[in-house]
């Protein structure tokens with residue numbers, strides 16, 4: 001039996017989950033794979049902090065050198081999270097010829113090339129299955145099971161916190177702030193939920209997915225990013241009336257001539273497979289030219305689901321004869337399309353007077369934006385909600401029309417614009 005010694009960087013929820021999985025659940029699997037994984041050291045910041053009682057205290061160290069200079073340690077698993085010092089620690093580990101397994105989507109998304117290059121030069125591996133979709137096995141599926149495909153598009157619900165909030169809003173008719181406060185109290189949302197609710201977390205994950213799916217480096221600044229903070233229960237009700245649900249979608253499309261990458265709240269039809277993904281679950285829906293449509297579904301966070309992906313990487317890294325290093329092309333900036341073609345839901349508040357509807361329709365027509373449906377729900381107040389759904393139209397044309405509509409004296413406000421995906 002081959003013995004592989006590893007170290008952990010960090011020992012919070014995920015680190016403890018990984019420890020438990022390696023010590024308890026994986027014995028049989030390791031037997032079958034012919035490998036015994038031994039945790040030799042655990043790097044923590046504060047040695048005095050109380051940890052999971054079963055962990056032998058002699059494993060803890062607060063000096064990274066104890067791990068870097070230990071020639072017996074082949075693999076380091078990182079779950080410190082955030083950009084710094086995690087990035088520096090991962091690079092140091094690679095440069096000390098240790099294979100790295102990480103769940104860190106921010107570091108992988110921002111520093112993909114530098115980390116791959118360090119792994120290649122040191123002839124070690126870099127594994128990051130847990131960085132997207134937690135326990136959902138998506139990364140290795142893309143580069144080891146879908147090689148026969150040109151992947152045309154990937155659409156995902158890859159942030160559990162926002163999916164939980166939007167599901168609660170839809171199912172209980174509640175407002176964003178109310179559900180967010182409850183989610184924080186219950187520990188479903190972070191005390192500072194900015195990265196989740198503003199879409200940054202989903203953007204990191206989409207950068208990784210699109211880079212792997214298209215074999216072209218997609219940087220986070222190539223991705224349009226809008227969060228869910230402006231979604232109201234009113235929009236969700238109109239969505240339902242029109243036959244849609246609202247999800248925070250991460251969307252990437254590659255036509256070979258152009259790449260379109262965006263994270264934003266999206267109307268999706270109730271018969272779309274992603275519509276049924278509720279609560280904090282994640283799902284990724286891929287279209288490949290040979291396989292057709294595929295969907296992966298599972299828990300995108302939590303100590304055990306994330307631990308499941310990390311331990312799978314550790315076992316794969318321990319048994320692989322050669323580590324797989326992904327080389328991707330750096331495309332010209334011009335390839336990134338920002339004038340995509342899609343449908344739009346637009347909710348206005350207008351002064352309830354004769355001729356207003358036809359004036360607004362005239363502005364859409366001026367910009368070549370064609371309307372599919374209109375809902376007007378006047379209640380005898382001074383203002384009335386007016387809802388449009390467009391046919392496919394170019395982003396820039398719709399934004400120009402909205403800009404002109406905003407300035408009209410008969411328009412009280414543009415309340416929301418949400419893109420539609422089918």
Ligand code: HSE
Nearest residue numbers: 158159160161300301
């Ligand atoms: N904060 C993330 C989410 C989990 O809500 O999905 C870790 O990626």
